Structure formats: structure tokens, C-alpha cells
Amino acid sequence: MTALTDLGIxxxxxxVRDGAFSARDVAGxxxxxxxxxxxxxxxxxxxxxxxxxxxxxxxxxxxxxxxxPLSGVPLGIKDLFATEGVATTAGSRILEGFEPRxxxxxxxxxxxxxxxxxxxxxxxxxxxxxxxxxxxWGPVLSPWRRSDRGNAALTPGGSSGGSAAAVAARLxxxxxxxxxxxxxxxxxxxxxxAGIKPTYGRCSRWGIVAFASSLDQxxxxxxxxxxxxxxxEAMAGFDPKDSTSLxxxxxxxxxxxxxxxxxxxxxxxxxxxxDGVPEEIDRVWERGIELMRDAGAEIVEVSxxxxxxxxxxxxxxxxxxxxxxxxxxxxxxxxxRALPENGNLTDMYEATRSEGFGPEVKRRIMIGxxxxxxxxxxxxxxxxxxxxxxxxxxxxxxxxxxxLILTPTAPSAAFALGEKSADPxxxxxxxxxxxxxSLAGLPAISVPGGLDDQGLxxxxxxxxxxxxxQGVLNAALALEERAGFTARPEAWW
Amino acid sequence: xxxxxxxxxxxxxLARIAVTDAEVEALAPExxxxxxxxxxxxxxxxxxxxxxxAVIPNTLRLRDDVVTDGGKRDDVxxxxxxxxxxxxxxxxxxE
Numbered sequence: 001m002t003a004l005t006d007l008g009i010x011x012x013x014x015x016v017r018d019g020a021f022s023a024r025d026v027a028g029x030x031x032x033x034x035x036x037x038x039x040x041x042x043x044x045x046x047x048x049x050x051x052x053x054x055x056x057x058x059x060x061x062x063x064x065x066x067x068x069p070l071s072g073v074p075l076g077i078k079d080l081f082a083t084e085g086v087a088t089t090a091g092s093r094i095l096e097g098f099e100p101r102x103x104x105x106x107x108x109x110x111x112x113x114x115x116x117x118x119x120x121x122x123x124x125x126x127x128x129x130x131x132x133x134x135x136x137w138g139p140v141l142s143p144w145r146r147s148d149r150g151n152a153a154l155t156p157g158g159s160s161g162g163s164a165a166a167v168a169a170r171l172x173x174x175x176x177x178x179x180x181x182x183x184x185x186x187x188x189x190x191x192x193x194a195g196i197k198p199t200y201g202r203c204s205r206w207g208i209v210a211f212a213s214s215l216d217q218x219x220x221x222x223x224x225x226x227x228x229x230x231x232x233e234a235m236a237g238f239d240p241k242d243s244t245s246l247x248x249x250x251x252x253x254x255x256x257x258x259x260x261x262x263x264x265x266x267x268x269x270x271x272x273x274x275d276g277v278p279e280e281i282d283r284v285w286e287r288g289i290e291l292m293r294d295a296g297a298e299i300v301e302v303s304x305x306x307x308x309x310x311x312x313x314x315x316x317x318x319x320x321x322x323x324x325x326x327x328x329x330x331x332x333x334x335x336x337r338a339l340p341e342n343g344n345l346t347d348m349y350e351a352t353r354s355e356g357f358g359p360e361v362k363r364r365i366m367i368g369x370x371x372x373x374x375x376x377x378x379x380x381x382x383x384x385x386x387x388x389x390x391x392x393x394x395x396x397x398x399x400x401x402x403x404l405i406l407t408p409t410a411p412s413a414a415f416a417l418g419e420k421s422a423d424p425x426x427x428x429x430x431x432x433x434x435x436x437x438s439l440a441g442l443p444a445i446s447v448p449g450g451l452d453d454q455g456l457x458x459x460x461x462x463x464x465x466x467x468x469x470q471g472v473l474n475a476a477l478a479l480e481e482r483a484g485f486t487a488r489p490e491a492w493w
Numbered sequence: 494x495x496x497x498x499x500x501x502x503x504x505x506x507l508a509r510i511a512v513t514d515a516e517v518e519a520l521a522p523e524x525x526x527x528x529x530x531x532x533x534x535x536x537x538x539x540x541x542x543x544x545x546x547a548v549i550p551n552t553l554r555l556r557d558d559v560v561t562d563g564g565k566r567d568d569v570x571x572x573x574x575x576x577x578x579x580x581x582x583x584x585x586x587x588e
Contacts, residue, residue: 101568200548214548243553312531323508332581337574345586354511362510366520367527369508370496380531385544387537392545424523425530441548466549
């Protein structure tokens with residue numbers, strides 16, 4: 001018999017419903033896996049009692065015929081989501097000891113749908129990072145290892161690195177992530193799993209620790225496309241508590257899954273062929289194109305002329321919004337306080353923030369403060385918002401020629417911890433393919449496309465029109481069915 | 494545009510982050526590298542382009558002006574590093 005921890009969301013849901021196993025057994029098996037997986041540092045808090053309580057509720061619901069969409073499914077929750085009574089730190093020392101008195105809308109939606117929580121997932125501090133190395137609680141280790149270069153510890157990607165590692169290592173069948181500039185898709189690619197960022201506004205941001213509010217979106221990471229559809233359906237929905245939440249019904253994405261992409265036009269943007277990208281990235285992209293063609297889709301070369309400006313635009317807008325959002329960490333209302341002897345209020349603010357924030361967060365707050373400061377606002381921030389409009393306009397135009405865009409998810413496979421941490425810009429470049437869809441608010445998914453020469457997963461990204469999560473999921477399913485990706489990391493932890 | 498040590502100190506002051514001399518020294522070149530890199534946006538023709546305000550067209554909603562929540566003083570104060578008599582407590586501000 002298959003181990004319970006080898007089952008995905010759909011298989012667990014169906015198995016609990018059909019009585020193949022109890023929800024309690026599932027929650028117990030995953031809680032044990034979480035405990036055994038501590039060496040990966042994927043979880044910041046373990047909450048087996050939460051998972052078991054939800055499982056018991058699921059088992060009684062089955063007896064009484066009241067099963068909910070996620071009854072019996074235990075999940076990991078990224079530590080960016082406020083969870084009532086459970087430590088929520090956003091990977092930062094400044095939120096050490098913070099136990100929210102409220103539940104984020106997305107996690108509340110998941111729990112209302114019957115899911116339980118296995119624990120909180122480690123992440124880059126305030127979601128600012130692409131390798132998980134900025135977490136105050138130490139980096140997450142990827143469960144993957146290179147086949148031919150010893151045992152270098154690899155990054156699971158970031159910022160949702162704990163999320164991706166937990167799914168890849170079978171510590172959780174599915175998890176929440178958030179994506180501001182690739183933080184769901186890049187870790188999903190590095191970990192050989194699927195992850196979708198929906199259209200901006202689909203998931204409520206209420207109760208998610210804010211990084212860059214015009215970009216932040218929650219989404220699921222799971223082992224396959226169907227599981228992502230199931231989780232996203234439960235996470236999404238209108239929320240009056242988020243002013244940018246879209247007041248639209250949530251489609252039945254799972255029920256409408258269909259891998260028939262015959263006649264769909266898949267755009268291949270020529271600007272995504274950039275110098276210095278390893279040949280194996282081009283190879284997996286070519287393979288993706290072939291698979292889509294094989295599935296009956298029409299391949300069209302398209303142009304997104306402002307692509308090269310997406311990253312610099314992002315690195316003005318995101319820090320600017322972050323500098324404003326993170327002003328709330330003042331040592332007064334929650335989290336840590338540092339008070340120098342005989343210090344006044346300003347001394348307290350400055351010491352609290354100096355001790356509480358890590359170097360990358362400080363760097364971004366400083367950049368953001370600078371680009372918003374008097375005399376520089378127009379040259380930097382306002383100009384970036386104009387370029388952002390041009391980038392969104394590129395996509396608008398391209399939708400006249402194609403239905404979806406296919407690109408690699410990241411410009412490399414997972415790199416080793418420490419390899420890029422000395423050079424902020426080298427780290428930022430890792431999100432070169434992910435950031436444009438974020439700036440335009442479009443739905444985008446990453447699915448495994450294959451392995452590189454060292455046996456590490458490489459991801460393929462599909463970007464769709466605003467609100468066309470269905471198109472994105474369906475094409476991703478077509479890729480998934482044809483890619484035949486079955487590799488998984490061997491348990492060493 | 495280049496950031497010098499005095500500017501770094503000024504930004505840090507605006508951001509309310511205490512910085513040591515060593516940090517200022519390290520931050521100046523880091524910030525300059527990033528600013529030089531984003532400088533490439535100057536070459537984009539943005540003549541007549543409206544700055545983006547919303548990625549997905551949306552309207553700001555209005556709701557009825559009624560009390561929908563409240564009475565949660567203890568919840569609000571529960572995570573404060575210092576709270577006294579139902580208030581947040583901070584170092585003395587008025588001499």
C-alpha cells in the first residue's frame with residue numbers, strides 16, 4: 001500500500017470520503033513526517049494538534065455525511081499568514097513572540113473548508129528573498145541534492161521556500177504561499193512541484209503580513225495541477241476586508257479542468273531569451289514548446305518589448321511599498337522592542353528597527369525610503385509606475401495574438417546556499433521571468449518541465465489573461481500529462 | 494545620482510533605523526549599485542503614459558457608515574511589548 005504521505009490533496013480527500021483510511025491517520029502520518037523532517041528547517045512552528053482536531057472533525061463529518069471540500073486534508077501555512085493563537089513572524093525577529101488574535105481570510109477559508117494545519121512554514125524575512133537565506137530562523141534546506149557535485153546544501157528557492165520544501169519532501173500534501181515577484185513560482189520550480197499565483201485580487205490579502213500591497217497575492221503549492229486547483233478554489237473569494245479584493249464568484253476550477261488545448265495559441269516571448277542563461281534552461285523551454293505543440297496547441301512567437309525593464313521597475317515599486325508597509329514595526333503595538341538606556345521614543349523606534357530587521361529588509365526599506373523621498377519621487381517611483389503601465393500594456397497587446405504565454409520559470413535550477421547571497425542584484429535576477437506577470441497582476445503557474453544535468457528540477461511557467469486561471473490550469477495540466485515528471489528527492493533528512 | 498554617507502544617514506533617519514558607521518560604509522556602495530542598476534529606466538520613453546494605479550480594474554467600494562466591529566481593547570493590546578491601564582506604553586514623550 002502507498003504511504004499516506006505519498007498522497008496528494010485529491011487522493012486524501014477522496015480516500016477519506018470513501019473510507020479508504022481515516023483523516024486521523026493522514027494527519028498523524030504527516031505530523032510524524034514533519035517531526036522527522038526537522039533537519040530541513042521548513043517549519044517554524046509545528047501544530048499537530050490543529051491538524052488532528054481538523055482530522056477528527058473530518059472523520060465525524062464523514063460519519064454524519066457532512067464532508068467539506070477539504071475535509072481530512074492537512075496543510076502547511078506560510079508564516080506570512082496571521083494564524084490565531086499561533087506564532088506568526090514573517091521570518092523576522094521583529095515579530096518574535098507575536099501571536100495574532102485573528103485569522104487571515106485565506107487560512108480561515110481553508111479551515112472553514114475542513115483543512116487542518118500542520119504548522120507554519122519558514123520563509124525569507126517579510127518575503128524579501130529568493131533563496132530563504134534572509135529568514136531570521138535560518139535557511140530552509142532543499143530536499144533535493146545534485147547528483148554529481150557532492151552534498152552541497154541547496155536552496156529551496158524563496159520566499160515560499162519552507163512551503164516548497166515541505167511539499168517536495170512529503171511533509172505536507174499542499175501548502176499556502178505568497179507571490180510578490182515570483183515567491184510561489186520560483187520555489188515551486190526549484191522543488192519540482194506545482195504552484196500558482198492567481199490574478200491579483202482573487203485571494204484576500206487581509207491578515208497576510210504586507211510586503212508590497214499592489215503585488216502581493218496568495219496562492220497554493222502542491223504536487224500537481226489538480227491539487228493546486230482544489231486549494232485555490234478554497235483560498236480565493238471576495239472579502240470586504242481587503243479593498244483590492246475582486247467581487248467575483250470563484251469558478252469551479254477543479255471541475256472544469258481539461259487538458260485539451262487543441263487550437264489554443266501559446267505565445268513564446270522572444271525577449272525571454274536572454275544572455276547568460278544556461279543552455280539547459282533553453283532546453284527545458286524547447287521541450288515545453290514541443291509538448292504543447294504535441295498537445296495540439298498553436299505556437300506563436302510574440303514580443304513583450306518592455307520585459308528587460310520589469311526587474312528594475314519591480315525593485316523600485318516593491319521596496320517603496322515595503323518601506324511604507326513596514327513603518328508599522330515600531331516596537332509599540334506588537335513584536336519586539338529595543339529600548340536603549342535613557343532612550344526617548346525615537347531612540348526606541350530606531351533601536352527596535354535596527355535590531356529587529358535583517359540586512360536585506362533594511363536594504364529594501366532604505367531603497368524604498370530614498371525613491372519616495374522629496375526630489376526623487378518623480379525620477380524613480382513615478383517613472384517606475386509609468387513603466388509598469390507599459391509592461392501591463394505589452395501583455396494586453398499580446399493577448400490579441402495568443403491565449404497563454406509559455407516561458408521558463410527561473411533562469412537556473414536551485415543554487416547552493418551562500419552562492420548568491422553576497423550580491424543582491426545577482427539574487428534579484430533570479431526572478432527575471434517571474435516578475436513581469438506580477439507587475440501586470442496576471443495569473444501564472446509553474447509546473448515541473450524536467451531535470452537538469454545534475455538531476456535537479458526545472459520549471460515551466462504559463463501566464464494567462466487576467467481572471468483566466470482556468471486557461472492557465474488547463475494548459476499546465478496538458479504540460480504535466482505529457483512531461484511525465486515523476487522524479488522526487490530521496491529522503492536523507 | 495549617487496548616494497554618499499550623509500545621504501545614507503539621512504535615509505536611515507527617515508526610515509527610523511539606527512545605523513553604525515560600519516553599516517553606513519557598507520550600505521552606501523550597496524545602495525549605489527542598486528540605484529545604478531534601476532537607472533536604466535531613464536531610457537524608457539514614458540511620454541504621455543499615465544502611472545499605473547491598479548493592475549486589475551477595480552472600484553473602491555463604499556459601505557454603510559455603521560459600527561461593524563470593536564470592543565476588542567484587550568485583543569489589541571495583547572501583543573504589545575508594554576501596555577498599562579488599557580493603553581500602549583512608551584518612553585516618556587512629555588517632560
